[in-house]
Structures are given as structure tokens and as C-alpha cells.
Amino acid sequence: MSDTDRALSRRGPARCATALRWDRDQLVTAREGDTVSLALLDAGILETSRSAKYRRPRGAYCLRGDCGTCLVRINGLPNRRACLTAVHEGIRIRPQNRLVAGADPSALVDTMLRGGMDHHHFMVRPRVVNQLMQGVARNLTGLGTLPDRMPDAPAQHRVLEPDVLIVGAGSAGRAAHAVLTDGGCDVVWVDRRDRDGIVAEANAAVSDALLDHTGVFGVYVAEGLWAAMRDTPGQPAVLYSIKPRHVVVATGARDPILAVPNNDRPGVVAARGLLQQLRRSDATLAVPAVVIGEGAYATALADALGVEALPPADVDRIEGNPVDAVSLRDGKGKRECQLVALAPLPAPAYELARQAGAAVRWHGGGFSVQRDQRGRCATTAFTVWAAGDVTGYMGPQSAADDGERVAAAVLHSLR
Amino acid sequence: MPRRSFVCRCEDVTLSEVDHAIALGLHEVEELKRYTGLGTGPCQGKECISALVKLLIDKGLADPETVQPFTARPPTEPVTLGALAAGLAPDAGDGS
Structure with missing residues (x-):
């Protein structure tokens, strides 16, 4: 090609x-x-x-x-x-x-x-x-077929008992990690993404202490356990049983779907994810694209991608397989494009905090984790703190400030 | 391909199928999940829950002050059976 x-x-x-x-x-x-x-x-x-x-x-x-x-x-x-x-x-x-x-x-x-x-x-x-x-x-239907062969080595299991577990290496997680390690805490820090993706987002070096490719998949309150799997491509999987005293949940926000007609066509992607991937690869779009979304959030993403933003209410349907156009209602015509980037307001990734006992509340685009003034959202076998977008989408800068503030409160309660 | 607006792309649940279930008298998030299968695919509801709740609020079927998402259970992230089995090994060190 x-x-x-x-x-x-x-x-x-x-x-x-x-x-x-x-x-x-x-x-x-x-x-x-x-x-x-x-x-x-x-x-x-x-x-x-x-x-x-x-x-x-x-x-x-x-x-x-x-x-x-x-x-x-x-x-x-x-x-x-x-x-x-x-x-x-x-x-x-x-x-x-x-x-x-x-x-x-x-x-x-x-x-x-x-x-x-x-x-x-x-x-x-x-x-x-x-x-x-x-x-x-x-x-x-179903999900694929079994692996071609047995893994070269069986999965390993490690038990960790840190003072603090930080889940997430986005803006809030990175800020919290800096504060807690400066304060001399014993910290385990995980993120499910790979290091390159996190570094590209941070636009700065990220501590070697970060366990990348490590997704926390469950919180087991009775056992005081946060379970994670490190799944680095080409290496044996590692199951982590983490029993922390404190947890900072900085899982950020997700891009939900926008229910516009034919929103499932190949070539329909989330605008925020697309922008992050382009930044990671130092690339720009060479094909025509449009953003579907409304408000300042969608406009900012469309500007960053260098494309037009269409309000969802104007969209009649997405056309083509893969996508080749978006047709609009009321004689507003059609926009030729090879990618459609949806820009719904990000919804907090509340699931782990909720499993740990935190309350959530509907807040515009999603369910946000509720916390007290200092940042605590649940106290059981461990104390759970919520920082950044998981408490309601706030954007990278505010999330970093929030992560710093919450981490300072964690540090205070450890002393 | 027919025109369809998906709420849940994992389990192929469309707006019209949610409307159909609502017409049958199912108005709760948990009921709609159980009837349509929405939220039970590989993403475990991460993509669809906001679209569903927004729809219910717009239709006046859910109160934004009190509405709750469906229960979040493990696994929240994909995990292999091999990794789970590693946790059961006798030498795992945690006595489980």
C-alpha cells in the first residue's frame, strides 16, 4: 500500500x-x-x-x-x-x-x-x-476460539500488601503517585494500558514503578482483596492479590456510545480515544472525518482533530460499510467522511469503586462516585479514595489537581 | 444493512428493542438488562449504561436523583482462566 x-x-x-x-x-x-x-x-x-x-x-x-x-x-x-x-x-x-x-x-x-x-x-x-x-x-456467536497452543509458562501469582494501591495512571493517578512516593509511602501503582500509551498521554516520563498492562478486575471486600492481572504480550500472565490499607481509585472516565442510527459501522470511533491514539503515534488524519457531539467538550475535540462537529440531533444516519458519509436531517445535506468520531461526555469508570462499596449518582453523562470532602468514598477492610474524572468528568488539568489533593489527604491519614 | 441505532453493541441491543421491552412494562435498569441482554457482553456495560439511563430519564421512567446502574461485579477487566487458576495453586502463599 x-x-x-x-x-x-x-x-x-x-x-x-x-x-x-x-x-x-x-x-x-x-x-x-x-x-x-x-x-x-x-x-x-x-x-x-x-x-x-x-x-x-x-x-x-x-x-x-x-x-x-x-x-x-x-x-x-x-x-x-x-x-x-x-x-x-x-x-x-x-x-x-x-x-x-x-x-x-x-x-x-x-x-x-x-x-x-x-x-x-x-x-x-x-x-x-x-x-x-x-x-x-x-x-x-461467542468470543473467538481457544488459543492455538498451551502458554509457554503457567501464570504466576503474587501477593502484595502495600500501604496504598493506586488504580490508574491518568492525570489524577500520576499526580497521586508523585505525592505518595514523595511522602515515603509503600505504593503499588497499576494501569491496564501499556507504558507507551501512558507516556504519550502524560507527555513526560512515567515512573518505572508503574505496573503497566495490569488491570484490576475485581474487588473482594470480605477478603480485603483487590485482584489484578498483568497481561504483558509475550510474557506469562501474573495474577496479583493486592491487600492494601488504602486505595486511590483514579480510573478516569469512559467514552460511552451515542445512540445515533448505524452507530455500529466500522469506522465509527470515539473522538477522545482517536485523539489519544493519534498523539501516541504522532499522526494526523489524512482522510475526511466528522465529530458527532454537542457542547464545548465536542467542539474542543473536533478542533483538536481539525474536523467539523455535528450535533447528534441533526444526524439522520451514518452511511456506508465502512463509513463513507453522515447524512443530516431537514435538508442539511450530507458530509462525506471515512471516519466518524463520536464525542459523548465521558462517563466516570465507577465500577471498581462501587464494588468496593462506594455510592454512585447520576450526573449528566454518567454515574459519578460520591465521596466526602477529603476524598474518601468507602471504608471497610481498606479505605477507598476517589480522585479525578471518576468523581465526574473534569478534564486532565483539574484531575491532576484533584489527584494531588486527595493523595495529600491519604498521606495525612497514614501518619 | 437495515438502519439500527445501538444502545449495546456487544449484545446487539437497539433503541427499538429497548422500546419494545419498555412497552412490555419493563422500566427498571435491572429488568431491561435481564430481558434484552444489554450490558452482559465483553465490555460488561461500560459502553451502554449511560445511553440506557439517559433514555430512561428522557422518557420520564427514571428519576435522575435516585437512579442506579446495574450491579458492578468482577470481572471488570478481562482476565484469563489461567491467571485465575494461578491464584488457587497451593504454593500461592496466601493459603487460598
Whole structure:
């Protein structure tokens, strides 16, 4: 593929070129340090799977590890998040959940069931039809197939008992880590993203102490336990049982979906995630794109991407597979584009805090974690503090200030 | 491809399917989750919960002061069975 066919323009010093193998036989050139999602997007490969029920084409949406539709098979392992995995020499990537490339015959389900499907009534009787339908559904849907081979080494297990666990290395988490380590605390610091992504976001060096690729997947209050898995590509997984005295939850905010027509088409991505990925790869868009969103938040993202922002109420539908236009209501015409970036207000990533016992409250675009004046949101076997966007989207600068303030309060209570 | 507006892309739940469930008398977040399967896919509701609650508030079916999301349970992030099994190993050191 020549540079003119690319979706992105690269700035800055050229980074090492590499190649990824897509779907067995297609060799795609990429840059070291790109995520798999960005490399595929750059090469115009937007469809990476078929959806569960209607068998519609799907691709990456949020581009920051939340949404679940960039899952692909990487180096023989199923359900890897393409948006959090960096490209390396010889990497092999395959789509999931699709029968054939291009026109998939199973997509007939989508065409035939225009009015929707209520699976409580669809092909439930007679029983033999139900059994047939269940058999087909089980084979068509689901999440990939088993790994190609056993892992080279079994997963390891480590038990940690720090003074403070910090979950998240966004603005608030980084600020909290700086304050707590300066104060001499014994800190464990985790983030599910890779170090390159975090460094790109921080635009600064990030402490070696950070455990990257480490997602906290559960809080077990009775056991006083925060469970995390470190899942570095190419290395044995590590299960961490973390039993902290204090936890700073700085999990930030997620990009939810905007329910505009055909919001599932490959090429519909979240504006914030796209911008972060472009910054990481020092790239800009070389293809036409639009933002769908309203208010100052969406306008700022559209300006940063250098594209127009369309209010959701004006959108009639997204067109094309992959996306080629957004048509507007009331004779406002159509915008040709190859990417549609949705810009809903980020919704706090409240799940871990809530598992730990924190209260949440609806606040505009999502549920925000409630806390006291000092920042505490739950006290059980451990004291849980909430900092930054998880308490309501506030943006990077305010989140950093908040992380610093909450960490100072944690430090005070440890003394 | 028919025009569809998705609330939950993991489990393919559209606006019209949520409306259908509401018409059947299901107005609670937990009821709608159980009936439509929304929020039960790989992302575990991270993407859809805001869109669903916004819809319920706009329709006057949920009170913004009191509405709650569906229960957040582990796993919040993907975890492999191999990693979970490592926690059960007798030499794990925590006696579990």
C-alpha cells in the first residue's frame, strides 16, 4: 500500500517500520509503537469482527480499552484488545467471529429481521426449532476460539500488601503517585494500558514503578482483596492479590456510545480515544472525518482533530460499510467522511469503586462516585479514595489537581 | 444493512428493542438488562449504561436523583482462566 492510500499522515522523525500479518495472508506495513487498532485504521482495515446477534460488521470503537469490539486474535490468542496492544515485528492478527471476509452469508439475519429480534419469543416453539436455533447461535456467536497452543509458562501469582494501591495512571493517578512516593509511602501503582500509551498521554516520563498492562478486575471486600492481572504480550500472565490499607481509585472516565442510527459501522470511533491514539503515534488524519457531539467538550475535540462537529440531533444516519458519509436531517445535506468520531461526555469508570462499596449518582453523562470532602468514598477492610474524572468528568488539568489533593489527604491519614 | 441505532453493541441491543421491552412494562435498569441482554457482553456495560439511563430519564421512567446502574461485579477487566487458576495453586502463599 502506498502512502497516499493511508488514513493517517505522520509527523516527526520516522519511527521504525514494521509489518503485521492480517487475516493469514495480508501484509500491512505499520510503525513500531502504533497500537494494532491504529495500524489497521491507518491501512483502511476497519472491520475486525461480526456482531453477536445480527452478524453486522464491527470494528474498534473506544480505542482505550473499554468497549469490547476491537477484540481480535493476536499471535494465536483470542480476545486480545487491539487498541491496547502495540505492534511488533512478526505480529499475527486475525479477525474473530466471522465466517468469511466480505459478504458474510450469516448477515442475512440482519436483513431478514428488520424489525428487531426478541429472543424470548424468536424461534422458541416448537422445541425442535428452538434446539436448531440454539445450535446455530452457539456456533455463530461467542468470543473467538481457544488459543492455538498451551502458554509457554503457567501464570504466576503474587501477593502484595502495600500501604496504598493506586488504580490508574491518568492525570489524577500520576499526580497521586508523585505525592505518595514523595511522602515515603509503600505504593503499588497499576494501569491496564501499556507504558507507551501512558507516556504519550502524560507527555513526560512515567515512573518505572508503574505496573503497566495490569488491570484490576475485581474487588473482594470480605477478603480485603483487590485482584489484578498483568497481561504483558509475550510474557506469562501474573495474577496479583493486592491487600492494601488504602486505595486511590483514579480510573478516569469512559467514552460511552451515542445512540445515533448505524452507530455500529466500522469506522465509527470515539473522538477522545482517536485523539489519544493519534498523539501516541504522532499522526494526523489524512482522510475526511466528522465529530458527532454537542457542547464545548465536542467542539474542543473536533478542533483538536481539525474536523467539523455535528450535533447528534441533526444526524439522520451514518452511511456506508465502512463509513463513507453522515447524512443530516431537514435538508442539511450530507458530509462525506471515512471516519466518524463520536464525542459523548465521558462517563466516570465507577465500577471498581462501587464494588468496593462506594455510592454512585447520576450526573449528566454518567454515574459519578460520591465521596466526602477529603476524598474518601468507602471504608471497610481498606479505605477507598476517589480522585479525578471518576468523581465526574473534569478534564486532565483539574484531575491532576484533584489527584494531588486527595493523595495529600491519604498521606495525612497514614501518619 | 437495515438502519439500527445501538444502545449495546456487544449484545446487539437497539433503541427499538429497548422500546419494545419498555412497552412490555419493563422500566427498571435491572429488568431491561435481564430481558434484552444489554450490558452482559465483553465490555460488561461500560459502553451502554449511560445511553440506557439517559433514555430512561428522557422518557420520564427514571428519576435522575435516585437512579442506579446495574450491579458492578468482577470481572471488570478481562482476565484469563489461567491467571485465575494461578491464584488457587497451593504454593500461592496466601493459603487460598
